[in-house]
Amino acid sequence: MAEYFKENDTDFKWYVVHISQPGKELELKKLLQKNFGKVGNILDFYCPVQPTRINADKYDDARKSIPQKIRVRDRSGKKKTKIERVLPLFAGMVFVRATQTALKSFLTNYFPTGSIMYSTPISTQPAPIVIKDEQVKALKDFNDN
Secondary structure (H helix, E strand, C coil): CHHHCCCCHHHCEEEEEEECCCCCHHHHHHHHHHCCCCCCCEEEEECCEEEEEEECCCCCCHHHHCCCEEEEEEECCEEEEEEEEEEECCCCEEEEEECHHHHHHHHHHHCCCEEECEECCCCCCCEECEECHHHHHHHHHHHHC
16 A cells, blocks of 8 residues: 555645535545555545534433433433534535545545535635644644543
8 A cells, every 4th residue: 555655745635525414524534444455545544523512301302313421411300412513624625635646536536425515716826725733733732632
């Protein structure tokens, strides 16, 4: 599998993948994890998440429709059931470090509802949005700690 990876690090960039269907960010993350060794020139990916709690007493159907951990809390002598779920920090975005060609190919073959996000400056051609390595590292350090 090492033959897939290019030696020149400048070919690999952090791209922003836009997901057209809301709530599918974690699905793309799982798909990237599953196919990580099979697809060449995709080095890393990051989908920052945040835990969110909702009151299960108000949302009866929430237990059936979302992945969760149920917690019982005792506040003021009352027990309440809370549902904890993980949501993406940036709706509709996943960061992927890859070559542009490999990422386009992966999205076309495995995840057609995702696309590389492009900037649209007025005076020039649209270009893919690229995030600097230092910025992704800072985001990982901030969000994961």
